[in-house]
Amino acid sequence: MSKRMELPEGWVEVELGKVCEKAKIVQRKNVEPESKLIYLDIGAIDSVTNQIIRHKEYTWKDAPSRAQQIVHKDDILFSTVRTYLRNIAQVETKLYDGQIASSGFTVIRGNPVATNPKFLFYLTLSQSFLQPLNELQTGTSYPAVRDSDVFSQKIPLPPLPEQHRIVAKIEALFTSLDRGIASLKTAQQQLKIYSQAVLKWAFEGKLTEVWRAQQKTLPDGKEILTLLKSEKKEVCQKKGIKLKDTQPISSEELSELPELPIQMAWARLNDLIWSVKDGPHYSPSYQESGIPFISGGNIKQDGIDFKKAKYISVELHEELSKRCKPEKGDILYTKGGTTGIARVNTYDFEFNVWVHVAVLKHLPSINPFYLQHVLNSQHCYNQSQKYTHGVGNQDLGLTRMILITLPICSLEEQNQIVAAIESRLSVCDKLEETILQSLQQAEALRQSILKKAFAGQLVPQDPNDEPASVLLERIRAERLKATTGKIVKNKKSDK
Known part of the structure; x- marks a missing residue:
């Protein structure tokens, strides 16, 4: 998303870091060595569903050195190693609120003044966000990017109400898409079951039963x-x-x-x-x-x-x-x-x-x-x-x-069995190929939805929405107040 974008009225282009808050780092010298923690590393994430599916538990004295970042509900865990593998997930359950994530993640925590957490999550899954980061990776064994590379990415930021509408539309479309994908995967599994059934029938003599009855010298x-x-x-x-x-x-x-x-x-x-x-x-x-x-x-x-x-x-x-x-x-x-x-x-x-x-x-x-x-x-x-x-x-x-x-x-019956198996499995192979193509098209459609979403083409704009530029000014004022202790009034911005 580093290329200049033509954005709808009320949107702004901004560095991701400008609308995010930093995750706090654990001061390990201040924690009780025997106290327990839940630890999230890259292995905790399913890169297909982009969900946290497992975690590890340690006492602090046994925790790995990478157990450093305190995470909260709605945070996005973005793996900085091999970004093309899409090890990205959102902290959606309170179980992990206040727990610890690996330093191998960039923890993306949007400022609630300007961002919908789900909006940022779907943004990180889009190819337009990932591709520039893929090109920035350095290293051979474990190619990776830095936190600063992630936070310096330019992103499109709509008004907050429009972010809510975009998220609702994405989730409605993804729900329908996921149902179709689930049906395709069920069909894929049924093909595997049928293929094994064909082999079972074949080697119990059932596929050649009629042929065998016609033979006189077997x-x-x-x-x-x-x-x-x-x-x-x-x-x-x-x-x-x-x-x-x-x-x-x-x-x-x-x-x-x-x-x-x-x-x-x-x-x-x-x-x-x-x-x-x-x-x-x-x-x-x-x-x-x-x-x-x-x-x-x-x-x-x-x-x-x-x-x-x-x-x-x-x-x-x-x-x-x-x-x-x-x-x-x-x-x-x-x-x-x-x-x-x-x-x-x-x-x-x-x-x-x-x-x-x-x-x-x-x-x-x-x-x-x-x-x-x-x-x-x-x-x-x-x-x-x-x-x-x-x-x-x-x-x-x-x-x-x-x-x-x-x-x-007999060799004669073996030949018949092979022909019977392969005629059936060839049909399975063609169906499997069709299913794989459909699954690839589904992923392409998912990316197409995200592309439209972050170009302002998925939902209509509302001229009454407060512009994103006003939200940015509000964040700047908050940060200035936090650092100087002074109240800074926002300048009025044209809607």
Whole structure:
């Protein structure tokens, strides 16, 4: 808002600090060390809803050094770190009145003589207020602005009655907009539920029930397991790999699993693959370009994000590939950080993986996309979480992941199941894309409302309103009186 604005009659352009009061700083030497406080830091704010959703409690002797500013109801907490993240909220409950906020906030407290607190709150959410501050940020790790940068921003100030009208109009429009957003998010959640239902139906044999009834030569589940065992033995002999027996599924486990058609059977993941390896258990030396090197965070159900990949040298890639080499058609399965996400490698170029990614090489009778979908089903995902151990560094160990139980069927039926799943999920993907576009449009509409509000275009002006310039004179007089002890009469201003 640093650019010169053409404002309606009765409005003025003013530095934010001219209409704000400073928050008091706690003198910690004067407080009782054992007394308690409620502390608000950046983590207290939900940057989507712009509300305070949590707080911390300390005694003063244990409180962080940034616990400095006394806040009151209606104050605006404006994070000076990464302003583009919009960690902004208003103190709306008496619970936090008189409590303590981090020095990482600029506390914006409007003078009630000239400002409506909600008007200033919505102003700080507008892109026209945030963008100039984004450009002023300094620092690399934690780009930030100073309090003085925030308070020096020029803002449009309408007459006080018009501020009230603007706030009422914004809240009416936002209420309607939020209802629409809530409906979109409900639809989004329903799509996720439907997608999981599709996978559940698929792997219980329900999506291919009609197709299966038309087949006359399908093997039964026992024959499929025998075929897979024979295939694995043959592949391992050809590759010179020691064949490791699969832990049988116990009768107790089987009793808890859904009943399958006779043409399907329960197996363990180890029955479907001939190799499972992960990447190096150390951070390699990275470089600006070379062979892409990905971790678990790069793997999504809809593909691999190579834009955020790191790079290693060709020589290191060749060395690492001696133990674990991702090839087209392999399954990449996240085993560290966010665990239990599977994706087929559909890429024609070479890359390598870190320890947080397992590379599964499947048997010839396994459709890789069948394996991808079944591993991403709720049944398998739940098991992946059960087998994920650790608190800080979570890990889905290789020896545990191969114990995951999953349904298996003939390759012909796998192909049918994949086609049935993807035809349905492709519709979900299109609907999801439409919902995301609508949500983006809703945010653009929100900013459009704010832009009109602070340009004087949202509500009509009333020529009988006391001009904002008179309010500023009143603030100046108050401040002068406070500093000099003298009563200063306001000069009359033309309305």
